[in-house]
Amino acid sequence: MEKIIEFSADGLYVVNHEGLTLFANAAYEDITGFKREELIGNHMGDLIQKGYFDQSVSLLVLEAKKRISILQQIGQQKKDVIATGNPVFDESGNISMIVTSVRDITQLKELTKELTKAKSFLHLNQNRYTFSTDGSDEQVIFQSMLMKEIIHKIRQIAPFPTSVLLSGPSGSGKEVIANLIHQLSDRKEQPFIKVNCGAIPEQLLESELFGYEKGAFTGANHDGKIGLLELADKGTVLLDEIGELPLALQVKLLRVLQEKQIQRIGGTTTKQLDIRIISATNKNLKEQVLSGLFREDLYYRLQVVELSIPPLNERPEDIEILIDHYFSYFCKLYNIEKHVSHETKRILQNYHWPGNVRELKNLVEGMLVSVPSLTIEPVDLPPHFNIQHSQESSPTLKQRVEQFEKRIVHDALHKKNTIRKAADYLGIDHSTLVKKMKRWKMTKEE
Template sequence: MNNLETNLQEQIQELTEQLNWKKKLAKIFEDFIDSSYDPIFITDKNGYGFKMNKAYTRVTGATKEQLIGKHMNDLKEQGIISDSISMHVLEKKERLTMVQKVNGKELLVTGNPIFDENGEILYVVTNLRDISTLNQLKIELKHTKALADQYLQELEFYQKKDHIISHDGIVANSDKMLKVIDLVQKIAQVHSTVLLLGESGVGKEIIANLIQKLSSRANQPFIKLNCAAIPKDLLESELFGYEKGAFTGADSRGRAGLFEQADKGTIFLDEIGEMPLHLQVKLLRVIQELEVRRIGGGQPKKIDIRIISATNKDLESMVVRGEFRQDLYYRLNVVPIKIPSLRERKEDIPLLAFYFLKKLNQKYNMNKQLSDAAITQMKTYSWPGNIREMQNLIERLVVTVELEVIDSHHFSFNHQYLTQSLTNEKTLKEVVQDLERAMIMEAMVQYRSTRKAAKALGISQSALVKKMQRLGFQQTDYVLHQ
């Protein structure tokens, strides 16, 4: 073998080694960009797709067959990309960032030019970031801000009502409740008999306390009696008192009844619908004559009292059935005040929730909070037990939930709707409405979308929207993607 052949073989070997090395470099380069979690796309100096990694396909759904070897302007015309960062970089010869859509997906893209030794662009390397999650966070943040603004407005409105919040237990923002407070302030200045009407747990006793506190009798006795809590055979002696020796076991000194003890002040007769008929006659005489006669006594005693009574029953229906005296009903019903249920004053629910939460945090030296989702769920619940139920529920959650933030999943509403509705003497229509409200609320809290919630409930989106409007759902309670 001569020297020429030897040199040629050496050159061939050297070129082969260089080629293998370039192949290795190319493989390392390919492995490098494929190992990147973020999408990478490379175009050549003429704007043709040159290289892309697997992450690019994962995020955008676009394949190599669609992009590699294709000009960016052609891809733009085909609608695969909304714009080309590469073409802008080739034009301006500098790093650029923009929002671009690939296959309809919104992405944040940054194009970096790669220059040769003469300052000419060889390639444009583009990095992509999926901002769909960021956009969803923006939507959630916007919704949270809207809720915060709403609660802030409610709180500011509430704080302006100094004459209301100065009375312990009175939290009112709704028009219906503010009308009740306004009426209470008016009738507190006179001595008319008042009948408080409303479901169990709406706060009838609190309203009675407010009437007494605002009246000219505020510094006089305020006697309270639950007519359903005392055995009927003892109720008469409790109310009217007795003289010594009036009956076996009576105090030898006799005893003043509650009417006498309330002289110059106010007596509050709760659950008045439970008063036996034979005592209704005597109560009527007390109201008409403003005098009371003790059991076993002789002369009646004049008294100066105001009577406030309360009931969760339909006294008019009881009168028709002969269970309540009509003349007594008219005497008690001089100034009727209907206290709305909690589901009728949903604007007050956040304020009441934070009011009870603040008191319980102080009581137990805690710092528990309610999430937006928890407040939303509370606003869509029917509250058959009204304010009393809310207070008891929040206290139970404060002492049993280990986390600092009480969230919607901590509530047991979903399992209680039907049983509570049935035990609250509701009609079939009301029970069905409560069940619908519960299922819709659960679906909306989970999916935050009428379309997805309707699909989960097995009804059309338009039917769901109509039901939500009929059941009193507020559009601001959820992020609704139509």
């Protein structure tokens, strides 16, 4: 019998009617990392005080005089176990000893957690909180120097888990840039979750981000819910429209970034978190900080690296290749063959694109599916294109030189952290640069 007990796969632990340890088998030693010599002869209460256990099922059985099972973390590696204490009664009905079986469920718990996460991802794939990372149209297409510098910097920072803030107007491609950062990092095989902070109602945003325990509030799922930040563990989170995040949640997000831990709503325990935060905004967060709408400490946590994505009209060199790319992409996608006339392309190249790359992409798709002829002519463009074309003649040499000059000044201001340094870099007087900026209504932040 002693040999059978010794070779049991479950850990077995025996105490007498007073709570003194009588026996522990080899499996118990393997599970807990404790040697039986340091346990036998010691009272369970003393062992708890010495830090061997946080609680004792044996003492609970002695008090309740019935079989009891508990979940607990035990041993030097804090393994998750099910401990079941079974009372052994003598002929008088008194407890003579308690035999406790201990089963290691650490692996089972990890498998359950992964299954829960898999189910959550399946649910996320059908709602607005996800962001596809493998779409063939989600490419960074460029040839301008502005974008070449940005891509060069992305290749430098992508391997590191540092926070990145993407600023720029709507439709300029911030999501595509975030996708590229994730794909170039060592997290590319891990989750990449996009959260639109402006699209989720404020009262739901906290539970979506942080999750909640069962019964945390009225209407909560009876099983609780894993939050999006927890789901992204080991991966990347894109917080789009970060400027819309309520102040109360800014405090909680800051705590997550500082402590690298997360606690669900209604929960009492914290979980270690390893996520990379990429934030995106079309607002000036510095101005929001000054007006009290955004926390300064959170701003500097998110803005470890800041990339300013320029609007399309500041990188006109990219317009033609973007037009060609999206025409080719949608022709292949819809299995059609159409062309753009030279005059149509010229109008598109001179257009100011207030909606940036997103507007261009949507326009190309719309024209390809709605224009019946094989060649897209200026008459096929939406009315506002032709109105602008009729009102604006082709730019003069002077206008083109000024556009080129503006781009050079913009690049210098982007590279240097002060206007004076930018002027030195350009080889002009500080006052001359200030005058040009005033004439063009250009600011250092832009």
